[in-house]
Amino acid sequence: MYTQGLLTPSPKSPAAVEDAELLARFQARIDREEKIEPKDWMPDQYRQTLVRQISQHAHSEIVGMLPEGNWIGRAPTLLRKSILIAKVQDEGGHGAYLYSAAETLGVSRAELIDQLLSGRAKYSSIFNYPTPTWADIGAIGWLVDGAAIMNQIPLCRCSYGPYARAMVRVCKEESFHQRQGYDIMLQLARGTPAQRQMAQDAFNRWWWPSLMMFGPSDGASQHTALSVRWKIKRFTNDELRQKFVDFTVPQAHFLGLTVPDPLLHLDESTGHYRFGDIDWSEFQAVLAGNGPCNRERLAARRAAHEDGRWVREAALAYADKLTSRTRSVA
């Protein structure tokens, strides 16, 4: 029945009948767990949903380099600095894999980047929080990359082939990110009282924003139902969030950290941790552009793009020169 919901109300026109047939065949392929590939027929809404999701994901990876990049020059040891550079480079790589997947849907990378820089596109709310201490770098790797893994593992089985394959690549690299973050936290937790306090303070600031990374509650999420039917999404936001809490709380206890939620407790009957209400007004404010660092992040991206313009143009001019030279030789 859902095919009707997608058609324009011009019943029984030959095009609509054909569309209905195509849609039914498309859904049957999805139901058989077949992958959809770039040149295959797909409903417009499937294409649009994917372009939106994949490009938002790509933008998040790119903007996500900024809060961590903030500490590359100040990492406490040469080894930590090398690790952080490699980690940030991976995030740039993830952005590139994802733009590459989005481009298979018929949008150009330049268009997508323009959407980000002009402020029309969204990216994950989490990257609009500041990183004032070294412990923030630990907390990001452990919690933010941890939440990202939880979100991304099911995406490895997404119905759209290029997105699923990009996610496999990303997930392979993500575990390093999470472990190096937890390693930073471990070292702080085993350090001086001031270092332990620094770890607790970072945890306090990143805990709730990490839970918000999974998006609105199932009731409030506009996109879930269709995305689940099309196997773009395999689990709901709340399911993934619960899983993240269940995994993370024992890891926090191991570090000797206190979860900043007085309502948090283990529900013996289900084995799940119950947690307090999320402040969704904060989430909405950050999404709307009013988080602590939204303006700073976009300004930094725009400046990087502008500063790189002459490089892009010089490279093109050089390539053109080479082509014309080989042509004149021939």
Add this chain to the structure above:
Amino acid sequence: MSERKDWELYEIFVRARGGLDHKHVGSVHAAGAEMALEHARDLYTRRLEGVSIWVVRSADIVASDPTDSDPFFEPARDKIYRHPTFYNIPDEVETL
């Protein structure tokens, strides 16, 4: 904000180890094939995932059309005699 022209799109193929085929892994943008190779190295082999890379301009790839794939692959469909299982060989005949 638009550029004079965008860097071209290249498809990337990586040979993971000696003895294996090159396999498609994704794409990069670059101004020229040399740069595409370097970008592909930085993007797809940061953890020694390859020993050889091919780059091909995406515009140069000619692909079969999925909407036409039934008739296109039809000639192979009814030739079951191409498969060894088509032939019933008595059990007594060994190593065949």
